[in-house]
Amino acid sequence: MDFDFSEEQRQLGDAMQRFVAGEYSFEKRKAILAGPDGFSRDVWKQLGELGFLALLVPEEHGGMGAGPVEILLVMNAIGKGLLLEPYLPSAILATLLLRGDVSDAAPQSRSEADSPGELLSRMAAGEVIAVPAHTEFGARYDLRHVATKATKTPDGYALSGEKAVVLHAPAADFLVVSARTAGADTDERGISLFLVARDAPGLSMRLFRTMDGQRAADVKLENVPAKLIAENALPRIEAAFDFGIAALCAEAVGALQASLDATIDYTKTRQQFGQPIAKFQALQHRMADMFIQVEQARSMSFLAAMRCTDSDARERSRNLSAAKALVGQAARFVGQQSIQLHGGMGMTDELAISHHFRRLTAIELMLGDTEHHLERFAKGRA
Amino acid sequence: MNLSFTAAEQAFREEVRAFVREKLPESTRRKVLQGREVTAGEMMGWQRILAEHGWGAPTWPKEHGGTGWDAVQEFIFDEETAAYGAPRLLPFGLRMVGPVIMQFGNDAQKKRFLPRIASAEDFWCQGYSEPGSGSDLASLKTRAERKGDHYLVNGQKTWITLAQYADWIFCLVRTDPAAQKQQGISFLLIDMKTKGITVRPIITMDGGHEVNEVWFEDVQVPIENRIGEENKGWTYAKFLLGHERTNIAGVGASKRELQRLKHIAAQQLKRGRPLTEDPAFAARIAQVEIDLMALEVTNLRVLAAESARRAPGPESSLLKIKGTEIQQALSELMMLAMGPLGLFFEREERPDLPAAAEGALSPTYCNFRKTSIYGGSNEIQKNILAQQLLKL
Numbered sequence: 001m002d003f004d005f006s007e008e009q010r011q012l013g014d015a016m017q018r019f020v021a022g023e024y025s026f027e028k029r030k031a032i033l034a035g036p037d038g039f040s041r042d043v044w045k046q047l048g049e050l051g052f053l054a055l056l057v058p059e060e061h062g063g064m065g066a067g068p069v070e071i072l073l074v075m076n077a078i079g080k081g082l083l084l085e086p087y088l089p090s091a092i093l094a095t096l097l098l099r100g101d102v103s104d105a106a107p108q109s110r111s112e113a114d115s116p117g118e119l120l121s122r123m124a125a126g127e128v129i130a131v132p133a134h135t136e137f138g139a140r141y142d143l144r145h146v147a148t149k150a151t152k153t154p155d156g157y158a159l160s161g162e163k164a165v166v167l168h169a170p171a172a173d174f175l176v177v178s179a180r181t182a183g184a185d186t187d188e189r190g191i192s193l194f195l196v197a198r199d200a201p202g203l204s205m206r207l208f209r210t211m212d213g214q215r216a217a218d219v220k221l222e223n224v225p226a227k228l229i230a231e232n233a234l235p236r237i238e239a240a241f242d243f244g245i246a247a248l249c250a251e252a253v254g255a256l257q258a259s260l261d262a263t264i265d266y267t268k269t270r271q272q273f274g275q276p277i278a279k280f281q282a283l284q285h286r287m288a289d290m291f292i293q294v295e296q297a298r299s300m301s302f303l304a305a306m307r308c309t310d311s312d313a314r315e316r317s318r319n320l321s322a323a324k325a326l327v328g329q330a331a332r333f334v335g336q337q338s339i340q341l342h343g344g345m346g347m348t349d350e351l352a353i354s355h356h357f358r359r360l361t362a363i364e365l366m367l368g369d370t371e372h373h374l375e376r377f378a379k380g381r382a
Numbered sequence: 383m384n385l386s387f388t389a390a391e392q393a394f395r396e397e398v399r400a401f402v403r404e405k406l407p408e409s410t411r412r413k414v415l416q417g418r419e420v421t422a423g424e425m426m427g428w429q430r431i432l433a434e435h436g437w438g439a440p441t442w443p444k445e446h447g448g449t450g451w452d453a454v455q456e457f458i459f460d461e462e463t464a465a466y467g468a469p470r471l472l473p474f475g476l477r478m479v480g481p482v483i484m485q486f487g488n489d490a491q492k493k494r495f496l497p498r499i500a501s502a503e504d505f506w507c508q509g510y511s512e513p514g515s516g517s518d519l520a521s522l523k524t525r526a527e528r529k530g531d532h533y534l535v536n537g538q539k540t541w542i543t544l545a546q547y548a549d550w551i552f553c554l555v556r557t558d559p560a561a562q563k564q565q566g567i568s569f570l571l572i573d574m575k576t577k578g579i580t581v582r583p584i585i586t587m588d589g590g591h592e593v594n595e596v597w598f599e600d601v602q603v604p605i606e607n608r609i610g611e612e613n614k615g616w617t618y619a620k621f622l623l624g625h626e627r628t629n630i631a632g633v634g635a636s637k638r639e640l641q642r643l644k645h646i647a648a649q650q651l652k653r654g655r656p657l658t659e660d661p662a663f664a665a666r667i668a669q670v671e672i673d674l675m676a677l678e679v680t681n682l683r684v685l686a687a688e689s690a691r692r693a694p695g696p697e698s699s700l701l702k703i704k705g706t707e708i709q710q711a712l713s714e715l716m717m718l719a720m721g722p723l724g725l726f727f728e729r730e731e732r733p734d735l736p737a738a739a740e741g742a743l744s745p746t747y748c749n750f751r752k753t754s755i756y757g758g759s760n761e762i763q764k765n766i767l768a769q770q771l772l773k774l
Contacts, residue, residue, distance in 0.1 A: 001391070001454050002384045003686050009383075069383050264772055284768035291767055292700050299679035306385045322672040375661070378668040 003302065005069065012066075013073030016052060020081035026352050032084055037171045038215040039084040048126020053091045057124040058099065061117045068243065068305040072250040079254025082355055084214060086168035089131035092247050095123060096240035097132055097176045097193055100230055116195060116229065119174070130174040133163040133196075133219055134237060141368040143237055144186045148221060150179035150194060150228075157181075157194060158202075158223045169217040170207050172198050177221070181231060193233040194226035201225070212355070212362040235313065242320040245367050246304035249327045252363045253301045256294045256330060259338040259356045263287060266342050266353075283341060290334045297330035318380040321373040328370035331360040385679070387458070394455055398462040405431050411467035415642070416741030417716075419590055419729060420469045422505065422547040428469055429502035439476055439500035446484055446492070447500040453685035457633075464634030472544070475499035475506040479552040482569070482618050486610040495550075495571070509539040509553035509572070509596060510619070517762050519554070520563040520616060524598060526555035526570060533557070533570065533608070535578075535601040541756070545581050545594040548574050558613050569615035571607040578602075586752070588745035589729055623758060630698070630757055631681045631705035636674055639712045643667060646740055647719045657719055670711045677704045696770040699763035706753035706760060716740075717747040 005013065023043060032040045047053050055070050057063020064070075071092065078087055098116050122128040139145030148161025159179045169175065175196045183190025196203065202224040205217035230236060264287060267278035277283055304323035310316035335357045339346035342353050349355075364370060387395070410424045432438050440459050442448020451459065464470070480499050483491055498504040515522040524537025535555055545551065551572050558566030572579070578601040584593045609618055647657040647667065657663050684697045717724045720743060726735060729742050754760040768774045 001387060001682060001686065003683050005383060264774065268774065278774040281765070281768075284772075284774050285761065285764045287772055287774060288764035288767040291772060292704060295680055295697075295700055296673070296676040296704065299676045299683060302383065302683075303385065303675065303679050306383065319675075322675050325668075326672050326676050371665075374665050374668045374672075377672060378661075378664040 005073065009069055009073060012070055013077065015050065016074045016077040017080075019046070019050065019052075020077045020083065024081045024083060026082075026355075029082060029084065029355075033213045038209070038213060039086065039168075039171070043083075044085050044129070045126045047085065047087070047091075048124070053087075053126050054124035056092060056095045056099070057120045058117075061124065062121040063124045068246055068308050071243075071247050072301060072305045075247045075250035076254040079251035079256075079359075080258045082255070082352070082359055086129055086131060086171065086214075088244060088247055088251070089167050090123060090129045090172070093132045093240055093244050094130040094174075094176045095120065096243055097233075097236065098123075098130070098195075098229060100233075100236050119195070128173045129168065129171060130176055130195075131166060131168050131172040132240075133166045133169065133175040133177045135164050135166075136162060137164050139164075141372040142186065143241060144188055144191070144234060146178050146180055146191050147185045148177065148179040150181050150192060150226065153225070155225065157226045157228055159194060159196065159221045159226045160223055161221050163219040163221070165210070165216050166205075166219050167210070167214060167216045169198065169205055169219055170215050174198060175203075175219065176229070177226065178233065178237060179221075179226070188234055189232055191234045191237070192231045193229040193236065195229055196221075196224055196226045210362060211365075212359040214362075238313065238317070241367055242316055243308045245320045245324045246301070246308035248363050248367055249297070249301040249304045249323050252327045252331050252360060253294070253298050255356050255360050255363070256297055256334050259334055259353060259360070260287070260290050260294050262351075262353050262356070263290070263338040263341045266345070270343070277341075286337055286341060290337055293330040293333050297327045300326045314380055318377060321368070321377040321380065324368055325370045325373040325377060328364040328373070331364045332370075335360040385682075387454070391454060391458060395458050395462055398459050399466070401435065401437075402463050402466045402468055405435075406463075406466060406468050407431075410469060414467040414469050415638075416731070417639075417642075417746045418731065418742050422472075422544050425469045425472055426502045426505060429471055432471075433501045438502060439480070440471070441476060442480065442484075442496075442500065446480075446496050453689045454682070457682065457685060461634035461637065465638050467638070470635065472505075474508050474543070474548075474552075475504065478508055478622050479506055479550075479571070482552070482609060482622050485621060486569075486618050490606065491571075491609065504549045505544070505547050507542050507545045507548035507551045507574075507596075509542060509551045511541045512538060513540050517759055519619070520567065522554055522556060522567065524553065524555045525559070526557050526568060526603070528557070528605075528612075529602075531605055533603045533605065535570070535572065535598045535603055537598050539596045539598075540593075541584070542581075542594045542596045543592055545574070545596050546583065546591070550574060551596065552609075554615050554619055557615075561613060564616040566613055567615040567619070568612050569609040569618045570603050571609065572598075572601065572603050573607075576601050576603070586749065588742075588749040589727075590745070590749060592749075631677060631701035632709060633674070633678045633681050633705070636705070636708050636712060637678075639709070639716070640667075640671055640674060643670075643712055643716050643719065646716055646743075649740075650719050650721065652721075663715075663719070666715060670708060670715065673704070673711075674708050677701070677708060680704070696766050699758075699766045699771075702757060703754075703760045703763050709753050710750050713743075713747045713750040717743045 054063040055066040059065045098120055136147055150157045150159050177194045177196050178191055180190050181192045202222040204220045207217045210216050267283055268276050270277050300323040304320055307316055307319035338353055339357050345351055346353055413420050437449055439448040441456055444450035483495055512522050526533040526535045551574055553570045553572055554567050555570055556566050557568040578599040580597040582595040583591045585591055650657045652660050681701055724744055727744050729745050
């Protein structure tokens with residue numbers, strides 16, 4: 001039982017915190033948000049140079065072979081600084097989907113020898129961005145729901161179907177797409193993973209912004225050429241998404257702490273009835289409630305980091321669902337109350353707090369909302 | 383970072399588990415598992431069994447007859463004994479006055495009182511609250527006038543848990559009425575057999591006799607029964623409140639009650655299916671289970687920070703609030719799981735009643751409303767968090 005970080009981990013976390021504090025002021029973020037990609041290519045390159053994109057890439061492909069605790073520390077900083085870069089989609093989810101050895105439960109597929117190591121190396125360096133394209137319309141959070149079809153061609157495969165809310169698809173070089181090589185739309189078996197170039201023929205996108213200002217697209221695939229990465233990939237997808245949940249929980253904790261800190265600062269400064277509003281007990285108790293939820297969420301982010309690579313998939317999912325449900329509830333409560341306690345100022349786009357609110361809300365909706373994970377937890381309960 | 387227990391800790395867990403299975407009286411266990419009232423004699427009896435094994439004071443250092451366990455061992459002990467159905471160890475001696483005597487008492491007091499707490503020979507109760515002094519404890523009025531070699535104590539204490547069985551009471555009394563509230567208070571140890579003490583029962587809404595009023599009329603208390611300095615009692619009281627709260631998360635007992643809730647809900651049918659399969663009820667069970675998982679990690683984090691640092695800080699207020707919310711949620715769900723049978727309000731075992739087999743669910747629901755009130759109400763805990771930790 002040990003809640004301390006190793007010296008190397010602490011240094012990594014400090015380095016990321018320093019980077020965010022130095023390179024990602026709220027003013028600079030505003031300009032980035034208004035830019036064409038909704039994130040900064042320059043920042044992405046720097047993150048690559050500093051090694052932050054290589055954490056989950058195996059050492060033989062130029063990566064650092066780090067684990068969930070390192071990701072937790074990096075994501076804390078990302079949550080605090082509201083980074084817009086596609087860290088979760090590319091450096092975590094797509095990396096893990098391409099790697100395929102996140103969990104011992106993920107079976108070795110026959111195409112493992114074909115592992116796109118070179119792609120991982122280039123992703124680690126920040127030269128290439130790849131994002132997952134899995135969710136489909138009508139699937140909600142059911143990971144088995146894949147209707148997109150893959151058909152064999154002389155050169156490989158051709159994909160046809162539609163993917164919903166693919167984060168950062170507009171800026172990605174590659175998409176990691178799930179599609180059926182066998183089975184009905186919600187079968188566990190028959191889901192395969194493919195690598196698709198974003199500019200491949202037959203791929204079209206409807207672009208939009210997400211609640212937190214990031215860019216995304218619904219992706220239409222019409223006989224799009226694709227390279228097979230893995231067959232029967234549902235366990236791999238589940239393992240990668242559970243790892244992603246742990247990362248999101250850690251990001252949320254960074255944003256939650258920042259929201260609580262900002263709210264405390266604001267209520268100590270804002271004067272009404274001749275005194276700082278922080279002196280009013282109704283608000284003090286609200287902030288005490290917020291503090292409790294932040295600490296409970298932090299505890300769950302630790303649990304999530306410790307359990308997200310569990311080789312027992314059922315136990316892993318149960319723990320990750322517990323974490324995501326609780327963190328989602330904390331995100332909603334602390335997010336809403338921090339706006340409430342900022343009063344009218346909390347409504348403005350000008351203050352960081354409304355951006356934290358939007359990011360926290362987005363986090364709750366990503367990789368399974370609270371209701372989904374409460375249900376998954378209840379069903380998986382021992 | 384590592385949330386696993388070490389091999390040595392696992393071995394310790396096995397040792398505790400084997401011990402409790404062998405030594406816990408079945409009649410006591412049955413009452414605990416059914417949520418029925420465990421008598422003071424049964425609670426002290428269990429502590430005596432532990433004391434014979436050298437475990438009478440699990441939270442104390444070795445020099446005072448304790449086990450010298452670290453925070454993780456204490457946690458494991460609490461979890462294992464609670465899971466099997468051991469009653470809680472009464473906190474008044476072990477968690478409250480014991481640590482105060484260790485920290486602020488003189489050698490004679492340590493020698494006289496501590497061994498008899500660890501061996502469960504003396505039964506202690508706590509004399510803090512008064513009719514006019516609850517959350518505003520420092521406004522207390524019970525007066526102790528110095529008369530030569532003793533104090534003359536007059537006044538009334540209330541909500542005194544199990545005072546009807548107590549050999550001793552530790553009291554906050556006012557020794558300097560002229561001083562500012564917190565400054566004129568002293569900490570006295572009073573023999574319950576002293577002339578002038580009257581104990582009157584308070585029956586709570588669950589029908590139980592757990593708490594009492596204690597009246598003091600010209601009660602003579604020797605000066606040597608004062609802890610520390612005169613008029614410094616508030617300092618000792620604050621120290622004590624911190625110790626009281628670290629144990630209050632009650633994770634071990636809540637884990638046991640969660641299993642009991644699942645068991646009860648699995649037995650009850652809704653439209654012919656177990657209640658555990660009802661999505662709405664299953665979600666409510668899942669919610670409290672998840673809250674408890676988070677609290678367990680939070681509890682371990684607070685314990686780890688404390689053992690590395692110092693006495694309990696304001697974080698323990700978090701444990702008190704969350705711990706009691708979970709205890710209340712569990713008792714509420716167990717009652718609700720019974721549907722109309724939740725109306726049964728029998729405290730004693732009644733094999734002729736169908737719901738009786740599940741234990742005293744509705745009385746426990748009523749009784750557990752106390753948890754967010756005692757030990758510094760949850761609103762007071764939020765004041766502490768807001769003012770001491772968030773610096774508002």
